[in-house]
Amino acid sequence: QKEVEQDPGPLSVPEGAIVSLNCTYSNSAFQYFMWYRQYSRKGPELLMYTYSSGNKEDGRFTAQVDKSSKYISLFIRDSQPSDSATYLCAMTRTGANNLFFGTGTRLTVIP
Amino acid sequence: ETGVTQSPTHLIKTRGQQVTLRCSSQSGHNTVSWYQQALGQGPQFIFQYYREEENGRGNFPPRFSGLQFPNYSSELNVNALELDDSALYLCASEQGGTDTQYFGPGTRLTVL
Numbered sequence: 001q002k003e004v005e006q007d008p009g010p011l012s013v014p015e016g017a018i019v020s021l022n023c024t025y026s027n028s029a030f031q032y033f034m035w036y037r038q039y040s041r042k043g044p045e046l047l048m049y050t051y052s053s054g055n056k057e058d059g060r061f062t063a064q065v066d067k068s069s070k071y072i073s074l075f076i077r078d079s080q081p082s083d084s085a086t087y088l089c090a091m092t093r094t095g096a097n098n099l100f101f102g103t104g105t106r107l108t109v110i111p
Numbered sequence: 112e113t114g115v116t117q118s119p120t121h122l123i124k125t126r127g128q129q130v131t132l133r134c135s136s137q138s139g140h141n142t143v144s145w146y147q148q149a150l151g152q153g154p155q156f157i158f159q160y161y162r163e164e165e166n167g168r169g170n171f172p173p174r175f176s177g178l179q180f181p182n183y184s185s186e187l188n189v190n191a192l193e194l195d196d197s198a199l200y201l202c203a204s205e206q207g208g209t210d211t212q213y214f215g216p217g218t219r220l221t222v223l
Contacts, residue, residue: 008151036214043115043201043214044154088153097167098144099203099212101153 003027006089006102015111019076023089023102026070030091030100033065035074038086038104047087048074079109114138115204115215123221129190132218136183136204142166143185144212145177148199160185189220197222 006023013019021035031052036044048063050056050072056063062075072091076083086106090099114137124130136143142161146154156169160179174190183204189196199219203212 004153006153034211041216041219043117043216046211046213049211090153097159098146098156098169099154101155103151103153 001026004089004091004100004102007105008103010106010108012108012110013079015079015081015109017079017109019074019079019083019107019109021074021076021087021089021105021107023072023091024070025072025091025100027093027100028067028070029093031094032092033063033072034090034099035061035063036088036090036101038088040085044088081109081111084108115202115213117200117202117215117218119218120216121219121221123223124192125223126192126194128192128222129188130192130220132187132189132200132202132220134185134187134202134204134215136185136202137206137213138183140183140204140206140213142205143179143183144203144205145185145187146201146203147171147196148201148217150198154201157187192222194222196220 033050035048038044053067060077064073086104088104089102116135144159145157148154158168163179179185199217201217203214
C-alpha cells in the first residue's frame with residue numbers, strides 16, 4: 001500500500017466550476033501538507049502549505065486537512081482554463097528529509 | 112519562477128551509459144533534494160544533500176549518486192543506465208528546516 005493515495009483522474013470541469021481534489025494517507029506522523037501544481041513539461045510549483053489540521057485559504061484556493069481521517073483536500077473556486085494542470089499532493093513529517101507525493105490528478109477546465 | 116534551474120532540458124542516452132544532470136539552487140538554500148518522476152506518477156525521492164553531505168536517501172541503488180557544491184549547485188550522476196531510468200528528474204532546493212521545497216523545471220531523460 002502506498003503511503004499517499006490520490007485519484008489520478010483525469011478530471012474535466014466547465015469553466016467556473018468548483019473543483020475538489022483529494023488525497024488520503026496512511027502515516028499518522030505526517031504533519032506538513034502541500035499541494036503542488038504541475039503544468040505539462042514543467043516542474044511542480046508550490047500552491048498551498050498547511051501545518052497539521054485545519055483550513056487555509058489563498059484567493060480561489062482552499063486547502064483542508066483532516067488528520068483524524070487522514071484526508072486532505074484542495075478546493076478551487078471559479079475554475080479557469082489556466083488551472084488546467086496536474087495537481088500533486090505532498091506531505092512529510094518532522095525529521096524526514098523528503099516529501100511523499102501522490103500520483104497527481106490531471107485537471108482540465110473547459111472554456 | 113522558483114529560481115531553481117536545471118540542465119540540460121532533455122537528454123537521450125543508451126542503456127549502459129552514464130549521465131550527469133545539473134541543478135542550481137536558490138541563493139541561500141543549503142539543502143537540495145533530487146526526485147525521479149516517471150510518466151503518470153508522483154515524484155519519488157532519490158536523495159538529499161545538506162551542506163555538501165548526503166542527508167538521506169530513498170529506495171534507489173548506489174548507481175545513483177550525487178554531489179553538492181559550495182555555490183548552491185549540485186549534480187545527479189547515474190551509472191549503467193537502464194531503460195526504467197527514463198523519467199523526469201527534478202531537483203528541489205530548500206532553506207534548511209523549512210520543509211518547503213522549490214522545484215526546478217526538470218531534466219527529461221530518455222534511455223534507449
